[in-house]
Amino acid sequence: xTSPASGTPLTYDQAGVNYDLIDPLKIAAQRAAAATGAHLGxxxxxxxxxxxxxxxxxxxxxxxxxxxxVECLGTKTLVADEMARLTGKxxxxxxxxxxxxxxxxxxxxxxATPLVVQAYWAAGGSDWFxxxxxxxxxxxxxxxxxxxxxxxxxxxxxxxxAGIVADGRVDLAASCTGIVSPxxxxxxxxxxxxxxxxxxxxxxxxxxxxxxxARKLAERLPQGYLTDIGNGQxxxxxxxxxxxxxxxxxxxxxxxxxxxxxxxxxxxHGWRKLMRHPKALTYRITAxxxxxxxxxxxxxxxxxxxxxxYGTLNMGAGFALYLAAGDAQRAVDIARSSGVEAMIAxxxxxxxxxxxxxxxxxxxxxxxxxxx
Amino acid sequence: xTSPASGTPLTYDQAGVNYDLIDPLKIAAQRAAAATGAHLGxxxxxxxxxxxxxxxxxxxxxxxxxxxxVECLGTKTLVADEMARLTGKxxxxxxxxxxxxxxxxxxxxxxATPLVVQAYWAAGGSDWFxxxxxxxxxxxxxxxxxxxxxxxxxxxxxxxxAGIVADGRVDLAASCTGIVSPxxxxxxxxxxxxxxxxxxxxxxxxxxxxxxxARKLAERLPQGYLTDIGNGQxxxxxxxxxxxxxxxxxxxxxxxxxxxxxxxxxxxHGWRKLMRHPKALTYRITAxxxxxxxxxxxxxxxxxxxxxxYGTLNMGAGFALYLAAGDAQRAVDIARSSGVEAMIAxxxxxxxxxxxxxxxxxxxxxxxxxxx
Numbered sequence: 001x002t003s004p005a006s007g008t009p010l011t012y013d014q015a016g017v018n019y020d021l022i023d024p025l026k027i028a029a030q031r032a033a034a035a036t037g038a039h040l041g042x043x044x045x046x047x048x049x050x051x052x053x054x055x056x057x058x059x060x061x062x063x064x065x066x067x068x069x070v071e072c073l074g075t076k077t078l079v080a081d082e083m084a085r086l087t088g089k090x091x092x093x094x095x096x097x098x099x100x101x102x103x104x105x106x107x108x109x110x111x112a113t114p115l116v117v118q119a120y121w122a123a124g125g126s127d128w129f130x131x132x133x134x135x136x137x138x139x140x141x142x143x144x145x146x147x148x149x150x151x152x153x154x155x156x157x158x159x160x161x162a163g164i165v166a167d168g169r170v171d172l173a174a175s176c177t178g179i180v181s182p183x184x185x186x187x188x189x190x191x192x193x194x195x196x197x198x199x200x201x202x203x204x205x206x207x208x209x210x211x212x213x214a215r216k217l218a219e220r221l222p223q224g225y226l227t228d229i230g231n232g233q234x235x236x237x238x239x240x241x242x243x244x245x246x247x248x249x250x251x252x253x254x255x256x257x258x259x260x261x262x263x264x265x266x267x268x269h270g271w272r273k274l275m276r277h278p279k280a281l282t283y284r285i286t287a288x289x290x291x292x293x294x295x296x297x298x299x300x301x302x303x304x305x306x307x308x309x310y311g312t313l314n315m316g317a318g319f320a321l322y323l324a325a326g327d328a329q330r331a332v333d334i335a336r337s338s339g340v341e342a343m344i345a346x347x348x349x350x351x352x353x354x355x356x357x358x359x360x361x362x363x364x365x366x367x368x369x370x371x372x
Numbered sequence: 373x374t375s376p377a378s379g380t381p382l383t384y385d386q387a388g389v390n391y392d393l394i395d396p397l398k399i400a401a402q403r404a405a406a407a408t409g410a411h412l413g414x415x416x417x418x419x420x421x422x423x424x425x426x427x428x429x430x431x432x433x434x435x436x437x438x439x440x441x442v443e444c445l446g447t448k449t450l451v452a453d454e455m456a457r458l459t460g461k462x463x464x465x466x467x468x469x470x471x472x473x474x475x476x477x478x479x480x481x482x483x484a485t486p487l488v489v490q491a492y493w494a495a496g497g498s499d500w501f502x503x504x505x506x507x508x509x510x511x512x513x514x515x516x517x518x519x520x521x522x523x524x525x526x527x528x529x530x531x532x533x534a535g536i537v538a539d540g541r542v543d544l545a546a547s548c549t550g551i552v553s554p555x556x557x558x559x560x561x562x563x564x565x566x567x568x569x570x571x572x573x574x575x576x577x578x579x580x581x582x583x584x585x586a587r588k589l590a591e592r593l594p595q596g597y598l599t600d601i602g603n604g605q606x607x608x609x610x611x612x613x614x615x616x617x618x619x620x621x622x623x624x625x626x627x628x629x630x631x632x633x634x635x636x637x638x639x640x641h642g643w644r645k646l647m648r649h650p651k652a653l654t655y656r657i658t659a660x661x662x663x664x665x666x667x668x669x670x671x672x673x674x675x676x677x678x679x680x681x682y683g684t685l686n687m688g689a690g691f692a693l694y695l696a697a698g699d700a701q702r703a704v705d706i707a708r709s710s711g712v713e714a715m716i717a718x719x720x721x722x723x724x725x726x727x728x729x730x731x732x733x734x735x736x737x738x739x740x741x742x743x744x
Contacts, residue, residue: 025507026530029491032515033525042522043485057526059487061551063435068549070442070490072531113415115431118442119401120492122543135397143404150414153405154429157545158398159444164541171494171536173529175547177440179433 009303010216023370050188053278055106055265058180058188065180067112070120071102073172075211076240081169082218083225083236090134094242095172096141097148098208101243102267103176104149105319108250109263111185112178114149119156120173124165129158141242149247151176185254189262189277189322196261196348197328198274198283201249202341203318205241205294209267210313214239217302229297238294246319248338253321256334262322266314272369274320274355280366282351286358289316289343306360311368322348381675382588395742422560425650427478427637430552430560437552439484442492443474445544447583448612453541454590455597455608462506466614467544468513469520470580473615474639475548476521477691480622481635483557484550486521491528492545496537501530513614521619523548557626561634561649561694568633568720569700570646570655573621574713575690577613577666581639582685586611589674601669610666618691620710625693628706634694643682644741646692646727652738654723658730661688661715678732683740694720 030053037047040059048065051058056069076098080091104114119142129135146153165171180186206214218235221227225236246265253260264273274283291299295316299309309315323331328344335342346358353366402425409419412431420437423430428441448470452463476486491514501507518525537543552558578586590607593599597608618637625632638645646655663671667688671681681687695703700716707714718730725738 024504025501025511028508028511029514029528029530032511033527036515036518036523036525039518039522040487040524043487045487047524052527057488057490057524059524059526061436061487061553064433066438066487066549066551068440068488068490068526068547070492070529070545070547072492072494072529072533074531075533075536078535115412115415115417115433115438116429116440118429118440118547120442120444120545122444122545129397132396136400139397139400139404142401143408146408146411150411151408152412152419152429152431153408154431154440155405155424156401157442157444158401159446161444161447161543163450164447164538164543166536166538169536171533171543173442173492173494173545175440175442175490177438177549179438181433 010213010220048188050190051110054188055109056112058110065183065186067107067110067180068177069103069107070173070175071106073099073102074208075215076208077170077172078215079211079225079236079239083240086225086236090137091240092134092137093141094240096138097145097242097245099172099174100142100145100149101245102208103174105246105265107176107178108247109265110180111187111259112180113251114151114176114178114247116154116177117146117151118154118175120175121156121158122161122165122171124167124169125162126160128168128170145245148245185259187260187262189279191261192277192279192322192348194281194348194350195325196322197325197344198285198346198348199321199323199328199331200289200317200343200345201246201319201335202289203292203314203316204244205292206239207243207267207314207318213302213312214298217298221301229293231293233293235297244318244340246340249335249340252334252338253331256330258323258327258331260321260323264320266317266319269369270312270314271310271317271355271357272364275353275366275369280353282349283346283355284349284358285346285356287343287345288357288359291316306362310357310360310362311364317345382585382592420560422562423482426560427481428484430482437555437558439479439482439552440549441475441479442545442547443478445471445474446580447587448580449542449544450587451583451597451608451611455612458598458608462509463612464506464509465513466612468510469517469614469617471544471546472514472517472521473617474580475546477618477637479548479550480619481637483552483559483631485553485623486523486548486550486619488526488549489518489523490526490547492547493528493530494533494537494543496539496541497534498532500540500542517617520617557631559632559634561651563633564649564651564694564720566653566720566722567697568694569697569716570657570718570720571693571695571700571703572661572689572715572717573618573691573707574616574661575664575686575688576616577664578611579615579639579686579690585674586670589670593673601665603665605665607669616690616712618712621707621712624706624710625703628702630695630699630703632693632695636692638686638689638691641741642684642686643689643727643729644736647725647738647741652725654721655718655727656721656730657718657728659715659717660729660731663688678734682729682732682734683736689717
């Protein structure tokens, strides 16, 4: 078991990610990007404007919609690198799955079937690739995740970027392209409304968000990543559980004729993401899932109150489906049949934009999530 | 004018990129990726197998082909950063165009119309984005390149990756998705053969390949990036000329009913890329374009012979079109009308796989390009 890391709480702001500095650029980029949508008209197509600000960008190409995305893994490789140093074991098979999950789990929110993944593996120098065990784990994990999601691995880039990527490190990202077909599968929230059920798909751990905080905590723990989190697992191993892949669930739902009214991938900003759609609606959560052991540990050791923890981390809910109430139980059953634990967690209500977590007495107001 | 930098030639191998270390991983990745193509059958689609190993991956989705790609800029930002330090001027508008060009110029080789670009801007820390002039230049240049290519900027990622991306640096990449429509525009080389004309589209400078060598040379020049390359321009400014965007040309060709038999984006490996198609054919170049001032300077200062220079850098030829001979002059005229200088440079012949540059007495054998 761990000793208390220190007397003071550890929050995400302290972990070194300053969104205030990133956001002005993001806003400028979003405005410039929005102005380019009209170019599609010159090719006989059009953008689906409602997809601006959503997790994937959607274009109407006539018989189907095209969805595309690029997603970064983030800093989870730093945990894998440190665990490799401490234990000799490469976790890059898991890291590969994390990277694909970041892209695929976002792409499917709009109702798309992921078809092609491209790999972006930018190393700090050519010698990164000379660690054969690590390279092979990365390749094997990437392929396995593609197999799980039934996507084609189209290719990618493996640049050596000495001077840009730090020596001994790798910057991992994935792009994903898919289609929404039939077009009736498009789910951008136009049907989202009061009375919809909220179904959570279980998270497998921390996924790939909150890793800056997780790493900061490791520095404060006397045994660092080798700390037992209370179930016999080390903190490092628990963090490196690969992110769940949800496209088998969304494809099974489509096969069963269930079209979600909306979906949210619970990543950065934690459960605040549950209100990511621009509509003014209240999302009432009446049942919370198990936190997963590693997040329970992190909440305790970082001394995060529920507002901070649920507003930052996934806390056991990896993905949210918003469904006609009558579809909710079937959706849960289908998810379980696809190998993903699921639960009916609450419902959408008329009311101000907010997320209300009844069992925890926590509320996130609409002003606590600024995405657009 | 410059003083001779040193007595010894400077080659690409010395510049620190060791392809031998990267290639085994690439080969393992390519094999694993190839095994995933069959997944598309589960969705009612199929991969276009001939696109494996080409510059973009192509999927048959029924009424059209889908093409996708992710491409890295490379290390050109290091030149921009150094020039910003020396002169105070941000070149990130040009850098943005370079990044988009890397993706778009590859995507169009298969006959695709680029539709959506996603931005991948991974910084060494949140504070990278606090340089407002640089950020605004990046956004403005990105939008302008999208405007030129008439693509929609779908969105992207702006992660802050302290510990992975070096402090003060940014790792730039772009993904691009497009369609081949009508399907008859697909150009994967099945019609490529003896008698085809080779048309070169002019390069605008070094583009984004060979920058490791270019930076190494700067270290050897007494005045570094501020060296006058002989035309009043500094070496740094000349290097930072943005990469030409060729999709306006390929779209204009399509509009005129000209479908190239094959296309090659002349990037890494220089003119060896002219034989990138797996067919055993001889590519005879009978006329060489102007090198552009900066490549002429580099060849001289690095003391590269023509075999080394043309096998590494674009040497004025940014993109090659392989066309029915009767279409060649019209293609040149259409390119010029689209604002891109072009020339008939040679022809395809029966014979062993090689590139023969008659005016320079240089030949690249098939064994000098291992891409697959």
